[in-house]
Amino acid sequence: MIALAHTPVLVREVIEQLISEKFRIFIDATVGGGGHAFSILKHYENIKIFGLDVDGFALDIAKKTLEPFGERVLLKKGNFRNLKRLLNEEGVYTFDGILFDLGVSMYQLTGKRGFSFNDDTDLDMRMDITQNKTALDVVNNYDFKALKKIIRDYGEEYRADAIARAIINRRKKGDIRTALELADLIVRVKGKKGRLHPATKTFQAIRIEVNNELENLTKGLKDAIDMCATKGRIGVISFHSLEDRIVKNMFRSDERLNVITKKPIVPTKEEIDQNPASRSAKLRIAEKK
Ligand SMILES: C[S@@+](CC[C@H](N)C(=O)[O-])C[C@H]1O[C@@H](n2cnc3c(N)ncnc32)[C@H](O)[C@@H]1O
Known part of the structure; x- marks a missing residue:
């Protein structure tokens, strides 16, 4: 199956409220398929973008999308948790603006x-x-207590106890191998309503744990x-309350x-x-004094 294209969210708001004509160096900490970066480079002709992503597949797409802008773009694979080091390695010590567009892309x-x-x-x-x-690893090796804590804290799932217990019981028959198997198990615990x-919520929790997203x-x-x-x-564009709170x-x-946005900007x-897919997006902006 070919992955679907990712539609960037809150693009106009990012262009109008995060960035100004005076900006020269902009960091896209989650460049993904390059959707935001493309619009920013097109709108502000004097901006150069340094784009980062942990996902090598995303960077391949961004490279193609941003090719028309030539040397105004520098792309690098890396985790924004090491932002300072990754930028310093390229001789970048300061910048005018930065965007974190969190969560997963449609490509993923x-x-x-x-x-x-x-x-x-798998x-x-x-x-x-x-x-x-x-x-x-998380689903098949974590103990009951750890699973319950992750599902409760990172998923804000009120049935965390029952879901963690069902996972542990199901493991007696062998590993849970696919996303579909896990989803079916949760449907059996929670029923289908709403x-x-x-x-x-459980998938969100496991994803946060696997990728260490909050830290x-x-x-x-x-x-x-x-x-x-x-x-x-x-x-920062966030997609759930845990990120938004941070x-x-x-x-x-x-x-x-x-703080520029007393209340977050929403689509x-x-x-x-x-x-x-944009429905839960929230954009918060702050300015350095
Ligand atoms: C919502 S997508 C970004 C989409 C992008 N703004 C666009 O318009 O195409 C989020 C991206 O952030 C990347 N990502 C998530 N956590 C990251 C991290 N800690 N460091 C770098 N990239 C990260 C993901 O791999 C994904 O490609």
């Missing part, structure tokens, strides 16, 4: 990498396929705040920042109609 969701409930391929869920830990797939965000944001130039801006608290508690109804 539809790429048969175990991110999606219907994937009958439970993987790694954004960086060179890292060791996969969802198979619009949300019953496994949504990465805290570390990446810290480096971004340190390195951002005066009057430069930091923008961003809100870090922005509010850092005396070097002015318009038109955007949600055109791209339902």
